[in-house]
Amino acid sequence: MYNFTLEKVQDQRDLDLAVKVLSWNKWLMSTLGLWPLQSNDLIFSISFGYFSLLMILEYLDFFLCIGDLERVIMNLTENMGFSQIFVRMSMLWLYNDEIGEVITEAIKDFDEINYKTAEEIKAFVNYYAKSMIFFKLMMGFVAITASLYYFTPVLVILENGGLPEIVTNENVTQIIYLLPYRFHLFYAIENIRTYTITYIWQLPFVFISAFGQSTADCIMVTLVFHICGQMSVLALRINNIDTEVRDCGPEMRHVIFMHVRLLRMGKIIGKAFSATLLAHLLGATALVCILGYQILTNLNKDDDAGVLVPLLIKFLLYKFLVLLVLYAHCIVGENLLTESAKVCEAFYNCRWYDMSKNNAQMLILCMARSQRPLCLIAGKFTMFCLSTLTDVLKTSMGYLSVLRSFL
Secondary structure, three states: OHHHHHHHHHHHHHHHHHOHHHHHHHHHHHOOOOOHHHOOHHHHHHHHHHHHHHHHHHHHHHHHOOOOHHHHHHHHHHHHHHHHHHHHHHHHHHOHHHHHHHHHHHHHHHOHHHOOOHHHHHHHHHHHHHHHHHHHHHHHHHHHHHHHHHHHHHHHHHHOOOOOEEEEEOOEEEEEOOOOOOOOOOOOOOOHHHHHHHHHHOHHHHHHHHHHHHHHHHHHHHHHHHHHHHHHHHHHHHHOOOOOOOOOHHHHHHHHHHHHHHHHHHHHHHHHOHHHHHHHHHHHHHHHHHHHHHHHHHHOOOOOHHHHHHHHHHHHHHHHHHHHHHHHHHHHHHHHHHHHHHHHHHHHHOOHHHOOHHHHHHHHHHHHHHOOOOOOEEOOOEEOOHHHHHHHHHHHHHHHHHHHHHO
């Protein structure tokens, strides 16, 4: 009895540790006013309005330099990433209530009484361990990349002995004041005071873009892994249905209810993040190509190493972040497909021939529905799975080869 109680306490501790991931997501989403259970329209309006305004300036710079391919590529290096963040924040706001509904349902699954065996808890908690790893990696690399992107001009100035870059063309000397982003400015920067003020008012963009990038990805990965964990528990329960008792109807009804609940949660998540996944699929394909070109171009330059090193590190970290998020989206999609297949297989392996006629008929309906697996679909075009990762990399490398030949 004593050992049994200790096991129960340990199981609840494991669940309490796992639920911390949702607490981390709550803190992250609250910074933008997007936590569904306690949303703040004022915070979101200010942050999203500021971000949208600077996005317009970014697009304006793109259209003004449309005739210069090098400048266009420099703009797209930022533009493609910021456009994805814009879509992420928009979709989180648009489907805020639906995501909140899924979170409310997910919170119910962290009570030890909902599980029959320690094996079920272990299967569920293992997916939250993966969520923790992704959350930590995501926040770490987003913080480093966003900070380095913003402070690269400062590092370049420090390498020049604390002086801005000076360029001489046709006996005309010009001082270049480097800024972290390519936002179009309606005024000229001619002195250090104007430069400092401009540099400072772009600082909030670092935090909003970093939180906007990581918020949608972290909550999506967390909730999809939650569904995967519950699907794994469901497969175990189907396999453990006792058909030797006179009537296993209550057990069958519980399994069906659990399956329907997970299908509903999966459908909501798929709908809420469909546009986000499509934007990321297109953006990641372009960014892997463009960042690869930027890295190769900087490696071939003969400029001062003190200037090139910060740029190379910035582009390398940026590219790694893009690949990390792409891999995370593909791996959660693959896990969702795998767990759906396990549930389908569990239904087919069930001893239907030992069941009553009514239970066997219910099982047939479950078999039919489980043949359509839960999956993450990018804008109703393609599924996210591991093959998507290889497809994106092959396409990006093909575009990179064309881009290098063209330029």
